[in-house]
Amino acid sequence: MSTTTVEVLVIGGGATGAAALYDLARRGVRALLVEQHDLSTGTSGRYHGLLHSGGRYVVSDPATAKECIDENRVLRRIAPFAIEDTGGLFVATPDDPADFVPKWVAGCAHAGIPIERLTAEQVRAAEPALTPRITAAYRIPDASCDSFDLIHAFVEAARHLGSDAWTYQRVTRLLVEGGAVVGAELEDTRTGAQRTVHAACVLNAAGPWAGVVAHQAGLDVQIKLNRGTMVAMNTRYIHTIVNRLRPPSDGDIFVPVGTVCVLGTTSIDTEDPADIHIELWEVSKMLAEAEPVIPGIREGRALRAWAGVRPLYVPPEDRGQEAANDHEVSRQFAVIDHAKRDNLRGLITVVGGKLTTCRLMAEHAVDVVLQQLGKTIPCTTADEPLPVEEPRRYHELPHRLHKLEHGERGGQLICECEIVSRPQLEAAIEAYGDQPVALDDLRRDLRLGMGPCQAGFCGYRAAGILQQQRGDPDGIGTRALADFVEERFRGVYPLLWGHQLRQFYLDELIYRRVLGLDALIQPLNAEEQADAG
């Protein structure tokens, strides 16, 4: 078993862990981040995409509101490449409680969030798709934020400073010796290989899994897990983020991201950090809530739905208390110094908060880490922009279209919805060396199959290229295609009515009738079942 020694081990490749890795590196501490899947696949990759202005929390959670507006300003400065400055609107309709508006306005003033009142005409001019039945509207500095870009920038910058990040490495055990955590055992989630990392200090930034990780050292960290579902519609509808001006509730934020509009979210307590299932009523609810604000959206085409799990921190004094509704549980974060709380040195847990506040969370957590290491070096992550060589915007459709129009494309377009070319695909396959590669990995790398047709066309093409490139006689392409088809289907399963139902009729027709994939995998499936039995 291989062994590595680092100064600090960061667990979790979400926004919090990545920001902490970067913060540590800037303070001169070389660290290693480990992530059980790929970067940005936990809650940070399944969120609503909103760089909060704080407006949502001014009434229920003023402290978080203040943190949000401060960090909103910082992230705009240090990570402009990840942010689209859509601006935000809070709009009230006749169905919303009128007495909430003055409370909310006062809350914004208190938190220092700049707002601007708009007339009905101004709203109509700015966002013609919104209902004319608006009783109050305010502009606010919300923005949309690409977590994938942000996280990768944090990690790349840290790597430049000598730190590193390993993906597909799961912490299976924390090593405890003489009253201190001294490292962790890792398992490769693809190959099962084991290794050990020794560290002077371990930072637990495992998001919804933070409780599970703490438990590996025998500690009890209470987090409230709360699942939320979002639905992406296939056009933007609006160009500004629209929030309903009412106490936070289900389905009241609409975020234009890239080419889509994301409706969300629900809020359902769960016990399992990996619980990302979606129920049909949640989808209908998102649409029903959006319809009065964006009339006609219900007849639109829902492209994808996904769910994420909020890791909400419940401070000991609040335990056993019921919040009025789950949207009102505090979004504040906590840094737990287990040396102080549990008399166990070498472990710090950071949990709660928002993606918007990830840098701040990292700053506070790293302060405690340095304390334990006996160092005092100030945080500088808010001081200057993150270095990015070339903005990695290739997953933004307009950017790829622009490249294409300006002659920067070579070779065939394999995925037309998301503009993925054959050279890109080949390079991505190449990058896996002789490691196994699933079409779904290529999807995450390139956005292959993420558009309206959901791999109806590019699935076969990508499988053919994979087969050609790997030259594997065992039908790797066929199996990869079958897996990809089912993977894509899982994502749209809750959205199969109207247009998307027709799309999947077409996809099913292609796979069954044109290609005969179902007939080919039947023996494979039977073999698998026999093996399992």
Added chain:
Amino acid sequence: MPDNANADGRKHPQGTGRTDVIVIGAGLSGLAAAGHAIRAGAKVRLIAMGWGQQKVAPGWISVCDRAEDDVIAEVRGHAVLHPEHPYGLAGADAMLQGLEQFRALAEEAGLFYDWRQKDGHNMRLMTALGAIQRPAMAPRAMAYGDLTDVSGPVLLVGFTGWRDFYPEMAVNNLRAQGFEARALWVTLPGVDQYWDPWPNELAQSFDNAAFYEAIARQVQPHARDAALVGFPAVLGQDNHNDTVQRMAEQIGRPVFEIPTLPPSMPGHRLSRRLTHWMLHQRARVQVGHPVVRARVENGRCLSVEVEALGHINTFYADEFILATGGLYNGGIKSDDAGRLWEPLFDLPLVTPPGEDRADWYHERLLFEHGHPIHRDTGVRVNPAMRPLNAAGEPVLENVAVIGQMLAGFNPLTDGCAEGIELATAYKAVQTALQLDTQETTR
């Protein structure tokens, strides 16, 4: 609002046309119904919002893919056992007549469809992945690829730089099933590598002799030991028959076509040729215009209203055939609340069991038995193809409902989609024109 007014309340004077039959829908069933009616001497108008599934389907005619022996005999047996199944309602004779009429119709329009005349069995045709499908009938260029009696290797030809066909995957899967197969890549003459031709675009290049000859020259030296030479189904659009024949001559081996990703050339050729033929027969063909409303009085449809160029035109007929293609082509609508409805006549529908959408799909797309939404959604009809209500009574006396509008079969898994389209189209025309059904037995 008066009946002859439009949505905006104004009257439009134009729109008077009257025909014997109006067929709504330009899928295989709609085209076949219009074709039969024309051949029977009726005055026909075909109206459709767009083309049907033939534009995305493999191109062959699946009648009863699971049949191991005589296909029609299998249909006959099925019809007896399942009187409520579309085959049970239309009858095996309608199936046989429907196939033969369709073959004759296509031939008049200049396209050839073949079936295994020597034994009446299904063929064994390969897909682009190398799976074997078992349709009863196929466009001639596909039927040449019948692997039933093949002896010797199959050579599969891909075009370098063309993204829609990868022979290696097919070769692998064919070998795994005991066939001999090889892949060959050739280059497309003069095709710009920065342009991705769709199958229909590439097919037009194959109308050109210099183009296909350049391909045949590259293939010929590698085909000496091949029993058959397979190409993606792009061998010509308007010159298809010649292209296939000439390429086979030059290569010296039979040449066959393999279905591609959509658009489907066999379906495209069929749609083009049949429309052309119908216009030639002085039928009216309007593809691209939706029927927005039907006027029904006392259980009879009097007219339909068609939107074209911002106007509403009203067309009258004695008989109407509804071939609007079910869920895929807009003949049946669905929404997120789990409602299903037929938009034109608001016909009673059979729907999947269960309360809401949760029961529409199985959790795997390629689940062996398919999804309830596609098997259990549709219109119930009587043997005359007249739509029925829940009590089993006809609701419209001069409307027939055919093809994928019908409940009781899954077009994606049951291996009978085109068979049902042709059988019910034939049956509907027989009823509409009160023609005598010829009894045939086989």
